[in-house]
Amino acid sequence: MQAAKTVETNLTGATGVAGAPSAESYWLLPMASLWRREVVRFLRQRSRVVGALGTPLVFWVVIGSGFGKSFVLGQPGGSDDSGSTMGYLEYFFPGSIVLIVLFTAIFSTISIIEDRREGFLQAVLAAPVRRSSIVLGKVLGSTTLALGQALLFLLLAPLAGIGLTLGTLLGVAGVLVLVAIGLSGLGFLIAWPMDSTQGFHAVMNLLLMPMWLLSGAAFPASGASSWVGVAMALNPVTYHVAAVRHVLYWGSDRFTGNLPPFWLALLITVVFAGLTIALSARAMIRSKR
Amino acid sequence: MADDPAVQIESLTHRYGQRVAVDDVTFGVDRASLFALLGPNGGGKTTLFKVLTTLLRPSAGTARIAGADVLQEKDRVRRRIGIVFQDPSLDEKLTVLENLTNQGHLYGLSGPKLAQRCRELLERFGIADRTRDRVQQLSGGLKRRVELAKSLLHRPEVLILDEPGTGLDPAVRATLMRHLRELSEQDGVTCLLTTHLMDEAERCDSIGFLDQGRLVALDTPSALKRTIGGDVLTVCTANPAEMARRVKERFGGQAEVVNGAVRIEREKGHEFITDLIEAFPGEMESVTVGKPTLEDVFVHLTGHRLSDSEHAGG
Numbered sequence: 001m002q003a004a005k006t007v008e009t010n011l012t013g014a015t016g017v018a019g020a021p022s023a024e025s026y027w028l029l030p031m032a033s034l035w036r037r038e039v040v041r042f043l044r045q046r047s048r049v050v051g052a053l054g055t056p057l058v059f060w061v062v063i064g065s066g067f068g069k070s071f072v073l074g075q076p077g078g079s080d081d082s083g084s085t086m087g088y089l090e091y092f093f094p095g096s097i098v099l100i101v102l103f104t105a106i107f108s109t110i111s112i113i114e115d116r117r118e119g120f121l122q123a124v125l126a127a128p129v130r131r132s133s134i135v136l137g138k139v140l141g142s143t144t145l146a147l148g149q150a151l152l153f154l155l156l157a158p159l160a161g162i163g164l165t166l167g168t169l170l171g172v173a174g175v176l177v178l179v180a181i182g183l184s185g186l187g188f189l190i191a192w193p194m195d196s197t198q199g200f201h202a203v204m205n206l207l208l209m210p211m212w213l214l215s216g217a218a219f220p221a222s223g224a225s226s227w228v229g230v231a232m233a234l235n236p237v238t239y240h241v242a243a244v245r246h247v248l249y250w251g252s253d254r255f256t257g258n259l260p261p262f263w264l265a266l267l268i269t270v271v272f273a274g275l276t277i278a279l280s281a282r283a284m285i286r287s288k289r
Numbered sequence: 290m291a292d293d294p295a296v297q298i299e300s301l302t303h304r305y306g307q308r309v310a311v312d313d314v315t316f317g318v319d320r321a322s323l324f325a326l327l328g329p330n331g332g333g334k335t336t337l338f339k340v341l342t343t344l345l346r347p348s349a350g351t352a353r354i355a356g357a358d359v360l361q362e363k364d365r366v367r368r369r370i371g372i373v374f375q376d377p378s379l380d381e382k383l384t385v386l387e388n389l390t391n392q393g394h395l396y397g398l399s400g401p402k403l404a405q406r407c408r409e410l411l412e413r414f415g416i417a418d419r420t421r422d423r424v425q426q427l428s429g430g431l432k433r434r435v436e437l438a439k440s441l442l443h444r445p446e447v448l449i450l451d452e453p454g455t456g457l458d459p460a461v462r463a464t465l466m467r468h469l470r471e472l473s474e475q476d477g478v479t480c481l482l483t484t485h486l487m488d489e490a491e492r493c494d495s496i497g498f499l500d501q502g503r504l505v506a507l508d509t510p511s512a513l514k515r516t517i518g519g520d521v522l523t524v525c526t527a528n529p530a531e532m533a534r535r536v537k538e539r540f541g542g543q544a545e546v547v548n549g550a551v552r553i554e555r556e557k558g559h560e561f562i563t564d565l566i567e568a569f570p571g572e573m574e575s576v577t578v579g580k581p582t583l584e585d586v587f588v589h590l591t592g593h594r595l596s597d598s599e600h601a602g603g
Contacts, residue, residue, distance in 0.1 A: 026364075026397050033394035041382045123378035123439070126342045127395040128367035 031133040038141020060096040064089040095217025108142035109187030143180040171247040185276025239268040293356035295479035301350035312502035325490035328499035334483035371445030381425040396443040410438040450482040517581040520558025524551040
């Protein structure tokens, strides 16, 4: 009996509005679906996995080992205790994590350019979906990928001489979610008006790499010339790296004395994330395309 | 609301900078009918398509889908239309089913209801056996079918298709048109399609000719063909311009050069052939006579051919 009834209601009919979707189902459901799509697509493109994880690893090992002993960062207090000095591999480690997040977040949001070119995006834009849920689907997708890879890399921390506890692992994960949302939002904002991925690479080299270099990831603000110091203070990535350092060395202020305080780093990270998401949604609504 | 036409376009104009792409177009489409917007590439079809699908805000004028305004009530319009894009809007890396499921989610459908709906449409369009294949493995014709299934998931009242037949061979095109006919007859879905292919337009209930942004004619295919009195003669000759001039001089009426051949509209074409051959013995390579096609109607109305790109358009 029941089966017969189902069949009856099955036939396509203009009159039969399928269900009566609620307001949330036009926001949450599309967002979740687009989010999931990002992850599935990523896992089906092996070269992306290798590239995103491999680049910072090579970076970290080659540059970190290259500088080797020529870089020794002493305690701000100038103590001679050998336990308070830091090798470059260790100094470079938190910056490498942020670099992984940066690479993954940026390279996954530029897929919006491919989505547009391959035609997928047009159907999404013509669907009764809030624009913010389209942005968030993309951004959370890329955040998931960035976080997954960063956490894998984080497991190497002991090799750099950084002790890991479950607490620091969770803490870093929490901070990285915020960092990844912000950087994905930035990626979206840059990629949205672009027609080709070539243009994006120029932005990568002219804007994003300098942002990362001037973040305290590769060298500390203390020894830099004054204009570099200013640039670093204005750079949101500086606060990303600082937040990660604070959490990694939680409870001991051994290597965090020169950094902006944790609360400020966290605040700026959150504000930056909110701002890039809002601006991305606005760009999408205002878009004439 | 049920009395509203499926689509109503009022004084719609759109400019890209100085170029007028759509010029003061007004027309309506009846419910549960098949309507073709026929015109050459660059005639304004795609612009109209984008306006109707809420993807483009026109410079002036308005359009309504089943009573909902495409400018003021975007989301209501979006829920009522299904869209078949010329370049399928499918994610090549996902499977057929994943694509449909994602689309369902965008329209607020989920769970067993959505799964059931997907199955139903996949079976209807004969792609049930390719459900788990990635879209990148499918042929162009299959992709178009998946795109069609995708566009119908949320049971739209109006289906809008952009050049659905482009890139498909005629047999596949005919099947597609049969599916559309079935949708309009069984399910009451209105289909509006843009095309530059006559065989596609021929199968529709009414046709709007769109040329250089203007709607130059709107009628049923047979009524349009009746606007040409009698037959159409096509004369191939070494010097068509000269021949056209001499035909006019000798017989009066019109004769023009279209695509390197002389084109003459005459009643009782078969009798006129004899006159022609007697008048210009040995000067013609060939003369053909035929009932007017939509192409002839288009030429009659605009003075140029519908598709220089019919073969290149692939």
